[in-house]
Amino acid sequence: MSVVEKVEEEKKELPSDPNAAKQSAFLNSRSMARFGLYLLAITLSVWIIVPLYLITVASFSTRIAITSRWPKDWFPNPVSTETLEFFLNSQGVLPSVVNSLIVGIITLVLSLVIGAPAGYAIARFIFTGRDSYKLLILTTRAFPIVILSIPLAVTFLNFGLYDTLFAVAIVHTALALPQTILVTSSIFVSVPVELEEAALTLGCHRMQAFTKIVLPMALPGLAAASIFAFVLSWNEVFAATILTVQNRTLPAQILSSLNNSTLPIKYAGGFVLIVPSLIFILIIRRYLLNMWGRVIK
Amino acid sequence: MSIKESPEQTAPPGEAGTVAVRFKRRRRRFDYLPYLLLLPTTLFLAVFFAYPMIQSLVTAMQDSQGGFTFDNFNTMFKDVNFSDALRNTILFIVLMVPLQVVLALIMALVINTGLKGVGFFLYIWTVPLAISDLAAGIVWLAIFTERGYINSLLTQLGLIKLPISFLSYENPTWLFTAVIMAELWRATSIVMVILVAGLQVIPKAYSEAAEIFGASPWQRLRYVILPMLKPSLQVALILRTILAFQTFAVVIALAGRALPVLAGEAYNWYNGYRNVGVAAAYALLILVLSIVNTAVYLRLLQTKTAQMA
Numbered sequence: 001m002s003v004v005e006k007v008e009e010e011k012k013e014l015p016s017d018p019n020a021a022k023q024s025a026f027l028n029s030r031s032m033a034r035f036g037l038y039l040l041a042i043t044l045s046v047w048i049i050v051p052l053y054l055i056t057v058a059s060f061s062t063r064i065a066i067t068s069r070w071p072k073d074w075f076p077n078p079v080s081t082e083t084l085e086f087f088l089n090s091q092g093v094l095p096s097v098v099n100s101l102i103v104g105i106i107t108l109v110l111s112l113v114i115g116a117p118a119g120y121a122i123a124r125f126i127f128t129g130r131d132s133y134k135l136l137i138l139t140t141r142a143f144p145i146v147i148l149s150i151p152l153a154v155t156f157l158n159f160g161l162y163d164t165l166f167a168v169a170i171v172h173t174a175l176a177l178p179q180t181i182l183v184t185s186s187i188f189v190s191v192p193v194e195l196e197e198a199a200l201t202l203g204c205h206r207m208q209a210f211t212k213i214v215l216p217m218a219l220p221g222l223a224a225a226s227i228f229a230f231v232l233s234w235n236e237v238f239a240a241t242i243l244t245v246q247n248r249t250l251p252a253q254i255l256s257s258l259n260n261s262t263l264p265i266k267y268a269g270g271f272v273l274i275v276p277s278l279i280f281i282l283i284i285r286r287y288l289l290n291m292w293g294r295v296i297k
Numbered sequence: 298m299s300i301k302e303s304p305e306q307t308a309p310p311g312e313a314g315t316v317a318v319r320f321k322r323r324r325r326r327f328d329y330l331p332y333l334l335l336l337p338t339t340l341f342l343a344v345f346f347a348y349p350m351i352q353s354l355v356t357a358m359q360d361s362q363g364g365f366t367f368d369n370f371n372t373m374f375k376d377v378n379f380s381d382a383l384r385n386t387i388l389f390i391v392l393m394v395p396l397q398v399v400l401a402l403i404m405a406l407v408i409n410t411g412l413k414g415v416g417f418f419l420y421i422w423t424v425p426l427a428i429s430d431l432a433a434g435i436v437w438l439a440i441f442t443e444r445g446y447i448n449s450l451l452t453q454l455g456l457i458k459l460p461i462s463f464l465s466y467e468n469p470t471w472l473f474t475a476v477i478m479a480e481l482w483r484a485t486s487i488v489m490v491i492l493v494a495g496l497q498v499i500p501k502a503y504s505e506a507a508e509i510f511g512a513s514p515w516q517r518l519r520y521v522i523l524p525m526l527k528p529s530l531q532v533a534l535i536l537r538t539i540l541a542f543q544t545f546a547v548v549i550a551l552a553g554r555a556l557p558v559l560a561g562e563a564y565n566w567y568n569g570y571r572n573v574g575v576a577a578a579y580a581l582l583i584l585v586l587s588i589v590n591t592a593v594y595l596r597l598l599q600t601k602t603a604q605m606a
Contacts, residue, residue: 034412041407041414045421051482052424054446055436072449114337121334133335140342142535144543144587147560150567150580151352152345174345177338206330235429237546238560242567251431255546259553263444266550270435277427285423 052274059084059271063264087268096253097272099165100234103249106169107233108226111176112184116222119184120210124193141178145171149239156243163245171239176229183228187221188214224284231277350584356577369574373566373582376575382557385473389558390541393477397537398530400481401488406518408489409496419493425486433483434550438464441475441551466555476556479547484540488533495529496522531598538594539587559583 058066061076063083088094121127122134149171156162191214199209215222240252248256254269261269360366373379408419425433440446441463448460463471499522507517523530545560554565563579566572 037407037410037412038414040403041418044404045418048421048424048482051436051440055439058439067444070444070449071453072444072446114341117334118338121331125328125331127328127331130331133339136342137338138532140346142539142587142591143346144539144583145346146543146545147563147580147583148346148349148353150563150573150576151349151356153567154356154573154577155349155352170345174342177342181338231427235427235432237429237431238543238564241564251429251546254435255431255549258549263439263442266435267439270432270439273432273435274428277429278424281424281427285420 052278055267055270055274058264058267061264063262066264066267067262083264083268084271087265087272090265092248092253092257093250093269096248096250099244099247100250103165103169103172103240104230104233106166107172107176108230110169110173111180111229112222112226114173115177115180116184116225118181119186120188120214122181122185123188137178137181145175146236146238148174149242152239153242162243163247165244165247165249168240168243168249169233171243172233172236173229175236175239176232179232180225180229183225184218184222187218187225190221191217224286227280227284231280234277235273353577353580353584356573357581359574361574369572369578372572372575373578376562378557378562382559382562385556386542386544386559389473389476389544390538392473393480394534394538394541396477397481397485397488398534401485401492401533404485404489405492405496406522408493422489423486425483426490428483429546430480430483430544431546431550433479434547437475437479437482437547438550441471441478464551466552469556472552472556475551476544476548479551480541480544483547484537487540488537491529491533491536492526495526499525527598531594534598535591535594538590542583542587542590559586 057074057076060079060081061073061083062078062080063086065073065076065080066083088097118133118137122130152167152171153162156164156167161167195213195217196209199213200206204212235251236249237251237255240249241255244252250269250273254261254266254273258266357369358365358367360368404422408415408422428436438445442448443460443462443464445463447463448457451457452460462468463475466472503521503525504517507521512520543560544558545564548556548558548561554561559579559582563576563583566579567576
């Protein structure tokens with residue numbers, strides 16, 4: 001017999017896999033577990049998406065449909081921008097949207113300008129106090145900063161900063177700083193230090209090495225960090241309501257008029273509040289898990 | 298070609314999973330650069346953080362003429378809404394935070410299985426991170442209100458004739474449930490993100506070894522994964538509870554003033570009654586409760602890890 005035929009014969013004589021019978025039973029329970037897992041995941045996803053769908057439906061329904069039609073439509077009939085238009089044209093709303101934008105941008109710039117250097121320092125240098133500093137930043141996160149807007153209101157009054165967008169931006173920056181520092185530090189860690197080194201050995205100053213090498217590579221991450229700060233600012237309600245009277249941001253405007261608002265206005269307000277943040281977060285979702293120093297592909 | 302400094306590379310153990318390579322600074326002169334880079338944040342936090350904390354103490358102790366007084370605290374404690382606000386806030390935290398942590402843990406574990414399509418689920422489950430508590434309150438208002446979607450569904454299914462008033466002040470249990478539901482929907486992602494990151498760091502080897510030794514999935518979870526997740530759980534718990542103490546806009550959107558909470562009362566005293574002193578007293582109370590709570594968490598979870606060791 002040739003070698004091949006010998007092997008064939010031996011193959012036939014091998015005892016059948018004793019686990020084979022078990023395996024198909026095991027596979028059954030395994031695929032059942034997998035099915036259960038998917039079912040759970042889908043249920044949770046539906047739970048998250050459906051309310052968003054509903055507020056969208058409500059915002060694109062006519063006012064009559066919202067207040068009078070019963071039972072409610074599950075899809076706007078007709079699709080109408082009447083409610084949204086009515087909301088946006090309500091007194092104080094459009095200016096508050098603009099205010100929110102301005103505050104958001106100031107927060108974005110401030111938190112990046114103040115926080116990114118700290119992130120760089122943590123990422124690149126060892127120095128005494130590094131661990132205590134990191135601890136301090138994390139502790140800051142664990143403080144009810146928003147409540148501090150009440151004493152800050154008194155301080156701002158004394159300095160003539162009360163009811164200014166800048167004051168609100170300052171509080172928002174304080175809120176966003178810990179997150180900005182942590183995210184930027186992990187961004188800078190991910191830029192290989194060898195490249196910076198190479199630039200330095202080729203005669204660049206540290207600053208040049210930073211702007212020519214590190215910055216371009218870190219830019220997407222830094223953009224993400226700044227968008228986080230913007231979204232945080234856009235969504236913030238308490239401090240914005242406390243610190244503003246005439247120059248309200250959108251959340252402050254909506255909150256302070258909640259008592260006088262009809263349902264359509266409330267729904268439209270919620271919708272306008274959600275949409276920009278949603279769009280931004282969807283753009284930068286890659287960096288979401290970077291917030292705690294890990295990157296998920 | 299002059300070289301300003303020559304960096305020496307050191308690779309100390311960085312955070313698990315990352316090798317942080319850093320420049321080791323020459324010790325010839327005092328190295329000011331890192332401290333210079335840290336200066337803006339330190340200054341900023343000192344001014345807009347440490348200072349307001351002191352200011353809140355001062356304001357709470359001041360009367361309208363600027364003299365020292367305990368009146369604000371008196372007013373706060375004696376206020377008709379105070380005990381309700383305190384009770385509601387604490388009840389809210391006690392009910393919601395564990396629920397949320399469990400849910401977030403389930404979600405994080407599902408993500409961690411690495412099944413196909415898990416990235417897609419993560420995508421959806423992090424969507425609520427973009428949503429403010431005010432918006433979440435409005436969204437669930439649309440669902441729970443008398444002319445809202447739950448009542449509409451129940452009517453269409455023929456289960457009820459008249460809409461149920463979930464959100465009336467006569468129905469505090471349902472008010473509470475609605476608030477918890479809205480916050481659960483919105484804020485679980487915050488906890489989940491922390492836990493997902495924490496799970497990622499746990500080496501698979503431990504779990505696999507346990508599996509080889511015959512541990513069931515439940516046992517693996519309880520004795521291998523959860524202990525190693527303790528730091529993340531601690532961070533998540535602390536953060537979420539601090540945020541929960543400040544619950545404000547969700548309650549206002551869903552319940553108006555029918556459900557007093559501490560932050561809401563602080564706001565009312567500031568805006569409605571124009572009394573900064575009492576508002577500051579409330580703020581101080583929330584601050585103190587948060588600090589105590591954090592200390593408790595640190596203590597509780599610390600001891601356990603020592604026991605595990």
